[in-house]
Amino acid sequence: MRKWLLFIVAALMVILSACGNDDTKTKETSDGKDDTKKSGTISYKSENGTVKVPADPKRVVVLSLFVGDLMEMDVNVVGMDSWSKDNPDFAKKYPDAEVVASTDYEKIIELDPDLIIGSNDVEDVKKLQEIAPTVIFTYGALNYIDQRIEVGKVINKEKEMNAWVKDFQARSKVVGDKIKAKIGEDATITVAGNSDKQIYLFGDSWGRGTEILYQEMGLNMPKAVKDVAIEPGYFGISEEVLGDYVGDYLVLNLVKKGQDTSFMDSTWYNNIPAVKDKKVFYAEGSAFYFADAHSFDKQLDFFEKSFLGK
Incomplete structure:
Protein backbone atom coordinates (compact mmCIF):
# COMPACT_ATOMS: atom_id res chain seq x y z
CA MET A 1 0.00 0.00 0.00
CA ARG A 2 2.83 2.33 0.91
CA LYS A 3 4.55 1.59 -2.44
CA TRP A 4 1.39 2.55 -4.31
CA LEU A 5 1.10 5.77 -2.30
CA LEU A 6 4.71 6.67 -3.08
CA PHE A 7 4.08 5.91 -6.76
CA ILE A 8 1.02 8.18 -6.87
CA VAL A 9 2.88 11.02 -5.11
CA ALA A 10 5.79 10.72 -7.55
CA ALA A 11 3.41 10.74 -10.54
CA LEU A 12 1.66 13.86 -9.23
CA MET A 13 5.02 15.61 -8.80
CA VAL A 14 5.93 14.85 -12.42
CA ILE A 15 2.59 16.19 -13.64
CA LEU A 16 2.86 19.35 -11.54
CA SER A 17 6.43 19.89 -12.72
CA ALA A 18 5.38 19.58 -16.36
CA CYS A 19 2.56 22.07 -15.80
CA GLY A 20 4.97 24.50 -14.19
CA ASN A 21 7.28 24.36 -17.20
CA ASP A 22 4.45 24.80 -19.75
CA ASP A 23 3.82 28.42 -20.69
CA THR A 24 0.33 27.57 -21.90
CA LYS A 25 -2.45 29.15 -19.88
CA THR A 26 -6.08 28.17 -20.27
CA LYS A 27 -8.97 30.36 -19.31
CA GLU A 28 -12.68 30.05 -19.83
CA THR A 29 -14.30 32.65 -22.04
CA SER A 30 -17.70 34.18 -21.46
CA ASP A 31 -19.33 31.65 -23.79
CA GLY A 32 -17.89 28.74 -21.80
CA LYS A 33 -15.21 27.79 -24.33
CA ASP A 34 -11.56 27.34 -23.47
CA ASP A 35 -9.25 30.02 -24.82
CA THR A 36 -5.77 28.49 -24.84
CA LYS A 37 -2.84 30.76 -25.67
CA LYS A 38 0.85 30.98 -24.94
CA LYS A 157 -6.08 41.17 -32.48
CA GLU A 158 -8.11 39.02 -34.84
CA LYS A 159 -11.34 39.65 -32.94
CA GLU A 160 -10.85 43.42 -33.01
CA MET A 161 -9.94 43.41 -36.70
CA ASN A 162 -12.99 41.30 -37.56
CA ALA A 163 -15.14 43.86 -35.76
CA TRP A 164 -13.48 46.64 -37.76
CA VAL A 165 -14.12 44.79 -41.04
CA LYS A 166 -17.79 44.27 -40.23
CA ASP A 167 -18.25 47.93 -39.33
CA PHE A 168 -16.27 49.17 -42.34
CA GLN A 169 -18.26 47.10 -44.82
CA ALA A 170 -21.56 48.19 -43.30
CA ARG A 171 -20.57 51.87 -43.51
CA SER A 172 -19.28 51.46 -47.06
CA LYS A 173 -22.58 49.98 -48.20
CA VAL A 174 -24.59 52.83 -46.71
CA VAL A 175 -22.37 55.49 -48.30
CA GLY A 176 -22.17 53.61 -51.60
CA ASP A 177 -25.95 53.31 -51.88
CA LYS A 178 -26.30 57.04 -51.27
CA ILE A 179 -23.68 57.85 -53.91
CA LYS A 180 -25.39 55.63 -56.47
CA ALA A 181 -28.70 57.30 -55.73
CA LYS A 182 -27.15 60.71 -56.31
CA ILE A 183 -24.92 60.17 -59.36
CA GLY A 184 -26.86 57.34 -61.00
CA GLU A 185 -26.29 53.62 -61.32
CA ASP A 186 -24.45 53.99 -64.65
CA ALA A 187 -22.09 56.82 -63.73
CA THR A 188 -18.38 56.04 -64.13
CA ILE A 189 -15.45 57.05 -61.94
CA THR A 190 -11.78 57.17 -62.86
CA VAL A 191 -9.05 57.00 -60.23
CA ALA A 192 -5.70 58.41 -61.34
CA GLY A 193 -2.52 59.94 -59.95
CA ASN A 194 0.42 61.99 -61.17
CA SER A 195 4.11 61.12 -61.15
CA ASP A 196 7.07 62.44 -63.15
CA LYS A 197 5.22 63.96 -66.10
CA GLN A 198 3.08 60.85 -66.30
CA ILE A 199 -0.39 59.89 -65.16
CA TYR A 200 -1.22 56.52 -63.67
CA LEU A 201 -4.65 54.93 -63.95
CA PHE A 202 -5.65 52.50 -61.21
CA GLY A 203 -7.71 49.31 -61.30
CA ASP A 204 -9.91 47.99 -58.52
CA SER A 205 -7.26 46.81 -56.06
CA TRP A 206 -4.33 49.21 -56.07
CA GLY A 207 -5.02 51.48 -53.10
CA ARG A 208 -6.13 55.10 -53.62
CA GLY A 209 -9.63 54.10 -52.51
CA THR A 210 -10.12 51.79 -55.49
CA GLU A 211 -11.09 48.85 -53.27
CA ILE A 212 -13.86 50.94 -51.72
CA LEU A 213 -15.25 52.50 -54.90
CA TYR A 214 -15.24 49.48 -57.16
CA GLN A 215 -15.44 46.48 -54.82
CA GLU A 216 -17.24 47.59 -51.67
CA MET A 217 -19.57 50.12 -53.29
CA GLY A 218 -19.85 48.49 -56.70
CA LEU A 219 -19.40 51.77 -58.60
CA ASN A 220 -18.38 51.72 -62.25
CA MET A 221 -14.96 52.06 -63.84
CA PRO A 222 -14.80 53.42 -67.42
CA LYS A 223 -14.24 50.67 -69.96
CA ALA A 224 -11.11 52.40 -71.26
CA VAL A 225 -9.54 52.19 -67.80
CA LYS A 226 -10.76 48.64 -67.22
CA ASP A 227 -9.18 47.48 -70.46
CA VAL A 228 -5.69 48.60 -69.45
CA ALA A 229 -5.55 48.73 -65.63
CA ILE A 230 -7.52 45.82 -64.18
CA GLU A 231 -5.02 43.08 -65.00
CA PRO A 232 -1.77 44.82 -63.94
CA GLY A 233 -3.44 46.92 -61.24
CA TYR A 234 -2.26 50.21 -62.71
CA PHE A 235 -1.31 51.64 -66.10
CA GLY A 236 0.84 54.62 -67.06
CA ILE A 237 -0.17 57.13 -69.73
CA SER A 238 1.14 60.46 -70.92
CA GLU A 239 -0.55 63.45 -69.33
CA GLU A 240 -2.14 64.74 -72.52
CA VAL A 241 -4.28 61.64 -73.12
CA LEU A 242 -5.83 61.57 -69.63
CA GLY A 243 -9.13 62.84 -71.03
CA ASP A 244 -9.52 59.63 -73.04
CA TYR A 245 -9.79 57.67 -69.79
CA VAL A 246 -11.79 59.98 -67.54
CA GLY A 247 -15.36 58.94 -66.79
CA ASP A 248 -18.16 61.07 -65.38
CA TYR A 249 -16.05 61.67 -62.27
CA LEU A 250 -12.33 61.80 -61.60
CA VAL A 251 -10.59 61.06 -58.29
CA LEU A 252 -7.11 62.51 -58.75
CA ASN A 253 -4.35 61.62 -56.32
CA LEU A 254 -1.99 64.58 -56.36
CA VAL A 255 1.57 63.94 -55.32
CA LYS A 256 2.86 67.47 -54.81
CA LYS A 257 6.18 66.83 -53.11
CA GLY A 258 8.84 66.90 -55.79
CA GLN A 259 6.32 66.48 -58.61
CA ASP A 260 5.26 68.85 -61.39
CA THR A 261 1.53 69.59 -61.25
CA SER A 262 1.55 72.28 -63.95
CA PHE A 263 -0.62 70.06 -66.16
CA MET A 264 -3.58 71.24 -64.08
CA ASP A 265 -3.19 74.69 -65.66
CA SER A 266 -3.18 73.38 -69.23
CA THR A 267 -5.99 73.86 -71.71
CA TRP A 268 -6.29 70.15 -72.47
CA TYR A 269 -6.80 69.33 -68.79
CA ASN A 270 -9.39 72.01 -68.17
CA ASN A 271 -11.31 70.94 -71.27
CA ILE A 272 -11.92 67.44 -69.87
CA PRO A 273 -15.71 67.29 -69.26
CA ALA A 274 -15.38 66.09 -65.66
CA VAL A 275 -13.00 68.97 -64.93
CA LYS A 276 -15.27 71.53 -66.61
CA ASP A 277 -18.26 70.18 -64.67
CA LYS A 278 -16.33 70.34 -61.38
CA LYS A 279 -16.59 66.60 -60.92
CA VAL A 280 -12.97 66.14 -59.92
CA PHE A 281 -12.05 65.28 -56.33
CA TYR A 282 -8.44 65.93 -55.35
CA ALA A 283 -6.81 63.67 -52.78
CA GLU A 284 -3.43 64.10 -51.08
CA GLY A 285 -1.31 61.44 -52.73
CA SER A 286 1.17 60.89 -49.91
CA ALA A 287 -1.63 59.76 -47.60
CA PHE A 288 -4.27 58.45 -49.99
CA TYR A 289 -2.49 55.63 -51.80
CA PHE A 290 -2.32 53.25 -48.83
CA ALA A 291 -4.63 50.26 -48.43
CA ASP A 292 -4.90 49.54 -44.72
CA ALA A 293 -7.57 49.80 -42.04
CA HIS A 294 -6.83 53.40 -41.07
CA SER A 295 -6.48 54.54 -44.68
CA PHE A 296 -9.72 52.84 -45.71
CA ASP A 297 -11.54 54.77 -42.98
CA LYS A 298 -10.04 58.05 -44.22
CA GLN A 299 -10.83 57.24 -47.85
CA LEU A 300 -14.43 56.37 -47.03
CA ASP A 301 -14.84 59.71 -45.24
CA PHE A 302 -13.29 61.45 -48.24
CA PHE A 303 -15.72 59.85 -50.68
CA GLU A 304 -18.70 60.63 -48.47
CA LYS A 305 -17.73 64.30 -48.27
CA SER A 306 -16.75 64.57 -51.93
CA PHE A 307 -19.76 62.88 -53.52
CA LEU A 308 -22.42 63.73 -50.96
CA GLY A 309 -21.16 67.06 -49.66
CA LYS A 310 -21.05 65.94 -46.04
Whole structure:
Protein backbone atom coordinates (compact mmCIF):
# COMPACT_ATOMS: atom_id res chain seq x y z
CA MET A 1 0.00 0.00 0.00
CA ARG A 2 2.83 2.33 0.91
CA LYS A 3 4.55 1.59 -2.44
CA TRP A 4 1.39 2.55 -4.31
CA LEU A 5 1.10 5.77 -2.30
CA LEU A 6 4.71 6.67 -3.08
CA PHE A 7 4.08 5.91 -6.76
CA ILE A 8 1.02 8.18 -6.87
CA VAL A 9 2.88 11.02 -5.11
CA ALA A 10 5.79 10.72 -7.55
CA ALA A 11 3.41 10.74 -10.54
CA LEU A 12 1.66 13.86 -9.23
CA MET A 13 5.02 15.61 -8.80
CA VAL A 14 5.93 14.85 -12.42
CA ILE A 15 2.59 16.19 -13.64
CA LEU A 16 2.86 19.35 -11.54
CA SER A 17 6.43 19.89 -12.72
CA ALA A 18 5.38 19.58 -16.36
CA CYS A 19 2.56 22.07 -15.80
CA GLY A 20 4.97 24.50 -14.19
CA ASN A 21 7.28 24.36 -17.20
CA ASP A 22 4.45 24.80 -19.75
CA ASP A 23 3.82 28.42 -20.69
CA THR A 24 0.33 27.57 -21.90
CA LYS A 25 -2.45 29.15 -19.88
CA THR A 26 -6.08 28.17 -20.27
CA LYS A 27 -8.97 30.36 -19.31
CA GLU A 28 -12.68 30.05 -19.83
CA THR A 29 -14.30 32.65 -22.04
CA SER A 30 -17.70 34.18 -21.46
CA ASP A 31 -19.33 31.65 -23.79
CA GLY A 32 -17.89 28.74 -21.80
CA LYS A 33 -15.21 27.79 -24.33
CA ASP A 34 -11.56 27.34 -23.47
CA ASP A 35 -9.25 30.02 -24.82
CA THR A 36 -5.77 28.49 -24.84
CA LYS A 37 -2.84 30.76 -25.67
CA LYS A 38 0.85 30.98 -24.94
CA SER A 39 1.49 33.40 -22.11
CA GLY A 40 4.32 35.08 -24.01
CA THR A 41 3.87 34.06 -27.63
CA ILE A 42 1.36 32.80 -30.14
CA SER A 43 2.02 30.78 -33.29
CA TYR A 44 1.19 32.36 -36.65
CA LYS A 45 1.29 30.28 -39.81
CA SER A 46 2.81 32.64 -42.35
CA GLU A 47 3.91 32.16 -45.94
CA ASN A 48 7.49 31.90 -44.70
CA GLY A 49 6.61 29.22 -42.16
CA THR A 50 5.12 29.09 -38.69
CA VAL A 51 6.40 31.98 -36.61
CA LYS A 52 6.16 32.43 -32.87
CA VAL A 53 5.19 36.06 -32.40
CA PRO A 54 4.56 38.04 -29.21
CA ALA A 55 1.04 37.77 -27.86
CA ASP A 56 1.16 41.46 -27.00
CA PRO A 57 3.69 43.17 -29.31
CA LYS A 58 5.14 46.39 -27.95
CA ARG A 59 7.85 47.38 -30.44
CA VAL A 60 7.00 46.59 -34.05
CA VAL A 61 9.03 47.42 -37.15
CA VAL A 62 6.85 47.67 -40.27
CA LEU A 63 8.80 47.54 -43.51
CA SER A 64 5.87 48.32 -45.81
CA LEU A 65 2.12 48.65 -46.22
CA PHE A 66 0.75 47.78 -42.78
CA VAL A 67 1.39 50.74 -40.48
CA GLY A 68 -2.23 51.87 -40.75
CA ASP A 69 -3.47 48.46 -39.65
CA LEU A 70 -1.38 48.59 -36.49
CA MET A 71 -2.41 52.20 -35.96
CA GLU A 72 -6.09 51.24 -36.14
CA MET A 73 -5.47 48.45 -33.61
CA ASP A 74 -3.43 50.78 -31.34
CA VAL A 75 -0.19 48.79 -31.59
CA ASN A 76 3.11 50.62 -31.14
CA VAL A 77 5.40 51.02 -34.17
CA VAL A 78 9.06 51.90 -33.60
CA GLY A 79 10.27 51.71 -37.20
CA MET A 80 8.71 52.08 -40.66
CA ASP A 81 9.65 52.48 -44.31
CA SER A 82 10.10 55.96 -45.80
CA TRP A 83 6.85 55.85 -47.79
CA SER A 84 4.89 55.23 -44.62
CA LYS A 85 6.74 57.97 -42.73
CA ASP A 86 5.72 60.43 -45.48
CA ASN A 87 2.07 59.76 -44.58
CA PRO A 88 1.16 62.65 -42.25
CA ASP A 89 -1.26 60.50 -40.24
CA PHE A 90 1.36 57.85 -39.55
CA ALA A 91 4.03 60.44 -38.74
CA LYS A 92 1.70 62.16 -36.28
CA LYS A 93 0.73 58.90 -34.56
CA TYR A 94 4.31 57.63 -34.37
CA PRO A 95 6.54 60.75 -34.24
CA ASP A 96 9.47 58.85 -32.75
CA ALA A 97 9.40 55.95 -35.20
CA GLU A 98 12.63 55.63 -37.16
CA VAL A 99 12.74 55.36 -40.94
CA VAL A 100 14.26 52.01 -41.87
CA ALA A 101 14.74 49.95 -45.01
CA SER A 102 14.67 46.17 -44.95
CA THR A 103 18.48 46.09 -45.24
CA ASP A 104 19.14 48.50 -42.35
CA TYR A 105 19.96 45.56 -40.08
CA GLU A 106 22.05 47.44 -37.53
CA LYS A 107 19.48 50.21 -37.25
CA ILE A 108 16.68 47.68 -36.81
CA ILE A 109 18.71 45.90 -34.11
CA GLU A 110 19.07 49.22 -32.26
CA LEU A 111 15.28 49.61 -32.28
CA ASP A 112 15.03 46.34 -30.34
CA PRO A 113 11.80 45.18 -32.04
CA ASP A 114 9.78 42.26 -30.73
CA LEU A 115 8.09 41.82 -34.13
CA ILE A 116 8.88 42.67 -37.76
CA ILE A 117 6.21 42.78 -40.47
CA GLY A 118 6.97 43.33 -44.14
CA SER A 119 6.29 42.40 -47.73
CA ASN A 120 8.04 39.78 -49.82
CA ASP A 121 10.36 42.29 -51.46
CA VAL A 122 12.68 42.29 -48.43
CA GLU A 123 16.20 41.28 -49.38
CA ASP A 124 17.02 38.74 -46.67
CA VAL A 125 14.25 37.35 -44.48
CA LYS A 126 16.66 35.14 -42.54
CA LYS A 127 18.69 38.12 -41.37
CA LEU A 128 15.53 39.82 -40.15
CA GLN A 129 14.44 36.63 -38.39
CA GLU A 130 17.69 36.68 -36.44
CA ILE A 131 16.71 40.08 -35.08
CA ALA A 132 13.06 39.41 -34.18
CA PRO A 133 10.11 37.23 -35.21
CA THR A 134 9.40 38.20 -38.81
CA VAL A 135 6.19 37.81 -40.81
CA ILE A 136 6.20 38.43 -44.55
CA PHE A 137 3.22 38.95 -46.85
CA THR A 138 3.14 38.87 -50.65
CA TYR A 139 1.36 41.94 -51.98
CA GLY A 140 -1.87 40.98 -53.73
CA ALA A 141 -1.84 37.35 -52.59
CA LEU A 142 -4.82 38.13 -50.34
CA ASN A 143 -7.74 40.41 -51.03
CA TYR A 144 -7.91 43.65 -49.09
CA ILE A 145 -10.30 42.24 -46.47
CA ASP A 146 -8.46 38.96 -45.83
CA GLN A 147 -5.20 40.89 -45.61
CA ARG A 148 -6.58 42.96 -42.74
CA ILE A 149 -7.67 39.79 -40.92
CA GLU A 150 -4.23 38.20 -41.31
CA VAL A 151 -2.48 41.27 -39.93
CA GLY A 152 -4.94 41.14 -37.04
CA LYS A 153 -3.91 37.54 -36.37
CA VAL A 154 -0.21 38.43 -36.37
CA ILE A 155 -0.68 41.07 -33.67
CA ASN A 156 -3.14 38.88 -31.75
CA LYS A 157 -6.08 41.17 -32.48
CA GLU A 158 -8.11 39.02 -34.84
CA LYS A 159 -11.34 39.65 -32.94
CA GLU A 160 -10.85 43.42 -33.01
CA MET A 161 -9.94 43.41 -36.70
CA ASN A 162 -12.99 41.30 -37.56
CA ALA A 163 -15.14 43.86 -35.76
CA TRP A 164 -13.48 46.64 -37.76
CA VAL A 165 -14.12 44.79 -41.04
CA LYS A 166 -17.79 44.27 -40.23
CA ASP A 167 -18.25 47.93 -39.33
CA PHE A 168 -16.27 49.17 -42.34
CA GLN A 169 -18.26 47.10 -44.82
CA ALA A 170 -21.56 48.19 -43.30
CA ARG A 171 -20.57 51.87 -43.51
CA SER A 172 -19.28 51.46 -47.06
CA LYS A 173 -22.58 49.98 -48.20
CA VAL A 174 -24.59 52.83 -46.71
CA VAL A 175 -22.37 55.49 -48.30
CA GLY A 176 -22.17 53.61 -51.60
CA ASP A 177 -25.95 53.31 -51.88
CA LYS A 178 -26.30 57.04 -51.27
CA ILE A 179 -23.68 57.85 -53.91
CA LYS A 180 -25.39 55.63 -56.47
CA ALA A 181 -28.70 57.30 -55.73
CA LYS A 182 -27.15 60.71 -56.31
CA ILE A 183 -24.92 60.17 -59.36
CA GLY A 184 -26.86 57.34 -61.00
CA GLU A 185 -26.29 53.62 -61.32
CA ASP A 186 -24.45 53.99 -64.65
CA ALA A 187 -22.09 56.82 -63.73
CA THR A 188 -18.38 56.04 -64.13
CA ILE A 189 -15.45 57.05 -61.94
CA THR A 190 -11.78 57.17 -62.86
CA VAL A 191 -9.05 57.00 -60.23
CA ALA A 192 -5.70 58.41 -61.34
CA GLY A 193 -2.52 59.94 -59.95
CA ASN A 194 0.42 61.99 -61.17
CA SER A 195 4.11 61.12 -61.15
CA ASP A 196 7.07 62.44 -63.15
CA LYS A 197 5.22 63.96 -66.10
CA GLN A 198 3.08 60.85 -66.30
CA ILE A 199 -0.39 59.89 -65.16
CA TYR A 200 -1.22 56.52 -63.67
CA LEU A 201 -4.65 54.93 -63.95
CA PHE A 202 -5.65 52.50 -61.21
CA GLY A 203 -7.71 49.31 -61.30
CA ASP A 204 -9.91 47.99 -58.52
CA SER A 205 -7.26 46.81 -56.06
CA TRP A 206 -4.33 49.21 -56.07
CA GLY A 207 -5.02 51.48 -53.10
CA ARG A 208 -6.13 55.10 -53.62
CA GLY A 209 -9.63 54.10 -52.51
CA THR A 210 -10.12 51.79 -55.49
CA GLU A 211 -11.09 48.85 -53.27
CA ILE A 212 -13.86 50.94 -51.72
CA LEU A 213 -15.25 52.50 -54.90
CA TYR A 214 -15.24 49.48 -57.16
CA GLN A 215 -15.44 46.48 -54.82
CA GLU A 216 -17.24 47.59 -51.67
CA MET A 217 -19.57 50.12 -53.29
CA GLY A 218 -19.85 48.49 -56.70
CA LEU A 219 -19.40 51.77 -58.60
CA ASN A 220 -18.38 51.72 -62.25
CA MET A 221 -14.96 52.06 -63.84
CA PRO A 222 -14.80 53.42 -67.42
CA LYS A 223 -14.24 50.67 -69.96
CA ALA A 224 -11.11 52.40 -71.26
CA VAL A 225 -9.54 52.19 -67.80
CA LYS A 226 -10.76 48.64 -67.22
CA ASP A 227 -9.18 47.48 -70.46
CA VAL A 228 -5.69 48.60 -69.45
CA ALA A 229 -5.55 48.73 -65.63
CA ILE A 230 -7.52 45.82 -64.18
CA GLU A 231 -5.02 43.08 -65.00
CA PRO A 232 -1.77 44.82 -63.94
CA GLY A 233 -3.44 46.92 -61.24
CA TYR A 234 -2.26 50.21 -62.71
CA PHE A 235 -1.31 51.64 -66.10
CA GLY A 236 0.84 54.62 -67.06
CA ILE A 237 -0.17 57.13 -69.73
CA SER A 238 1.14 60.46 -70.92
CA GLU A 239 -0.55 63.45 -69.33
CA GLU A 240 -2.14 64.74 -72.52
CA VAL A 241 -4.28 61.64 -73.12
CA LEU A 242 -5.83 61.57 -69.63
CA GLY A 243 -9.13 62.84 -71.03
CA ASP A 244 -9.52 59.63 -73.04
CA TYR A 245 -9.79 57.67 -69.79
CA VAL A 246 -11.79 59.98 -67.54
CA GLY A 247 -15.36 58.94 -66.79
CA ASP A 248 -18.16 61.07 -65.38
CA TYR A 249 -16.05 61.67 -62.27
CA LEU A 250 -12.33 61.80 -61.60
CA VAL A 251 -10.59 61.06 -58.29
CA LEU A 252 -7.11 62.51 -58.75
CA ASN A 253 -4.35 61.62 -56.32
CA LEU A 254 -1.99 64.58 -56.36
CA VAL A 255 1.57 63.94 -55.32
CA LYS A 256 2.86 67.47 -54.81
CA LYS A 257 6.18 66.83 -53.11
CA GLY A 258 8.84 66.90 -55.79
CA GLN A 259 6.32 66.48 -58.61
CA ASP A 260 5.26 68.85 -61.39
CA THR A 261 1.53 69.59 -61.25
CA SER A 262 1.55 72.28 -63.95
CA PHE A 263 -0.62 70.06 -66.16
CA MET A 264 -3.58 71.24 -64.08
CA ASP A 265 -3.19 74.69 -65.66
CA SER A 266 -3.18 73.38 -69.23
CA THR A 267 -5.99 73.86 -71.71
CA TRP A 268 -6.29 70.15 -72.47
CA TYR A 269 -6.80 69.33 -68.79
CA ASN A 270 -9.39 72.01 -68.17
CA ASN A 271 -11.31 70.94 -71.27
CA ILE A 272 -11.92 67.44 -69.87
CA PRO A 273 -15.71 67.29 -69.26
CA ALA A 274 -15.38 66.09 -65.66
CA VAL A 275 -13.00 68.97 -64.93
CA LYS A 276 -15.27 71.53 -66.61
CA ASP A 277 -18.26 70.18 -64.67
CA LYS A 278 -16.33 70.34 -61.38
CA LYS A 279 -16.59 66.60 -60.92
CA VAL A 280 -12.97 66.14 -59.92
CA PHE A 281 -12.05 65.28 -56.33
CA TYR A 282 -8.44 65.93 -55.35
CA ALA A 283 -6.81 63.67 -52.78
CA GLU A 284 -3.43 64.10 -51.08
CA GLY A 285 -1.31 61.44 -52.73
CA SER A 286 1.17 60.89 -49.91
CA ALA A 287 -1.63 59.76 -47.60
CA PHE A 288 -4.27 58.45 -49.99
CA TYR A 289 -2.49 55.63 -51.80
CA PHE A 290 -2.32 53.25 -48.83
CA ALA A 291 -4.63 50.26 -48.43
CA ASP A 292 -4.90 49.54 -44.72
CA ALA A 293 -7.57 49.80 -42.04
CA HIS A 294 -6.83 53.40 -41.07
CA SER A 295 -6.48 54.54 -44.68
CA PHE A 296 -9.72 52.84 -45.71
CA ASP A 297 -11.54 54.77 -42.98
CA LYS A 298 -10.04 58.05 -44.22
CA GLN A 299 -10.83 57.24 -47.85
CA LEU A 300 -14.43 56.37 -47.03
CA ASP A 301 -14.84 59.71 -45.24
CA PHE A 302 -13.29 61.45 -48.24
CA PHE A 303 -15.72 59.85 -50.68
CA GLU A 304 -18.70 60.63 -48.47
CA LYS A 305 -17.73 64.30 -48.27
CA SER A 306 -16.75 64.57 -51.93
CA PHE A 307 -19.76 62.88 -53.52
CA LEU A 308 -22.42 63.73 -50.96
CA GLY A 309 -21.16 67.06 -49.66
CA LYS A 310 -21.05 65.94 -46.04
